[in-house]
Each structure stands twice: as C-alpha cells, then as structure tokens.
Amino acid sequence: MRGIKTVLAALVAVIALGTVAAQAAPTTPNFAAGIDPYSAYDGQTTCESSAKPGPLGVRDLLNATYGNHTSGIVRNCDGATSEHHEGRALDYHFNYFDAADRAKAEDFLGWLLATDQHGNKHAMARRLGVMYLIWNNKIWEAYRPDAGWTPYNGASPHQDHIHISFSWAGANKQTSWWTQAAQQIGRIGVLSGGTLSVKEGDLWSSWTTQAHGVAKFEIDGDRIGV
Structure with missing residues (x-):
C-alpha cells in the first residue's frame, strides 16, 4: 500500500509540474516574411502623462493570454531616464519566485525572442x-541583439515584473504586429532616371530593377506595362 501511495504521489507531482510548465503563447497572426528592423536605442527625453497605445495593447495581450496581472505604464518624471515618463514602457508583474508566474514569464519572453517560420530572429x-x-x-x-541576455545591475532586480521599453513606432502601434503592413503592399514600382524598380510582397522586400530607359509604366495585377 505504501508503494502505491508513493507512486500516486509521484504521478501527482509530475502532473502538477506539467501544469506549471505548459503555457499557451499569445495567439500570433500568420505574418509574411517581411519584418520590422530592430529598434534602435531612443531613450526618454520628454515628460508625457499618457499611456501610449502600444504598451496598452501588449498589456491587454498578456492579460488575455496569461490572466490578469498587475501592470504599470506611466510614471511622473523624477530626474531619472525612463521610458515610463513618456508612457512607452510596460511593467508587467510576474513573480520570479512563484513557479507558475515564472513559467508564464519565460513562455512570453521565449515567444518574443523566438525565430519565426521565415527565419527572422x-x-x-x-x-x-x-x-x-x-x-x-x-x-x-x-540594438545589440546578438549579445543575448546580459547582466543588469540597476537598482531593481526585476524579479517581480518584466520591464518592456518600446520604440516610438512600437509605442504608437506603427509596427507590423499592429498594422500587418508587411502583408499589405502587393506590388509597387518606382521610376527614377528612366530606371524602373519594383518590389512586391511586403515593405521590407528588396527592390528589383525591371527595365531601363522607361518613360512611364503601369502595374496591373501580375503585369507591368512600360
């Protein structure tokens, strides 16, 4: 009997661990291959009291995926540099020392930094x-993605929340997660000095030279007339 109880206890422990580890990453649109460039560093320079739509949207995405958690976006300016002072940083509270919270946090971060099906890191x-x-x-x-995770020596260890700072494009919902612009342009052409260049598929596709000595052109579906 004692052996059976031991086995049952072990099974319960395994099931419990599996429940903690198994997380559902945010639902992701089926993006085309084109993707936004990495965000350059653009630190806080002004004081703004309004939460920007990008951090609000990510907060809502996290709540929908992992359940409601405490979060914060805007802080009053205090002399320190922080994108919170411009409403473009999100503190989303997960407790590193709580196994369930830590699993959710690491699931989210893994999803953020994963390579997609097109090979985009x-x-x-x-x-x-x-x-x-x-x-x-x-x-x-x-702005230095290949360095990976590096030590952070700020005053807060950030073990009770994830801090996310956004570029202005991300803060204002001007990136492809929100606009899906990478899927919307179809085919476009540019005529410069008689040279016709065309790109298709998404905004970040390469330009392809189609013809020289061109005076005018028309694009109709898959056909290009010059």
Missing part, C-alpha cells in the same frame, strides 16, 4: 517594436 519583439527587456537581473537589448 527575435521576430515578435521586432514586430512589437520592443527596444529592451529587463527580467531577473538580466537585460536584452534590440
């Missing part, structure tokens, strides 16, 4: 306009 962070992340004494910076 850190795909969702780029599509959301993430500038940098801080969590559990470490920082990830979009």
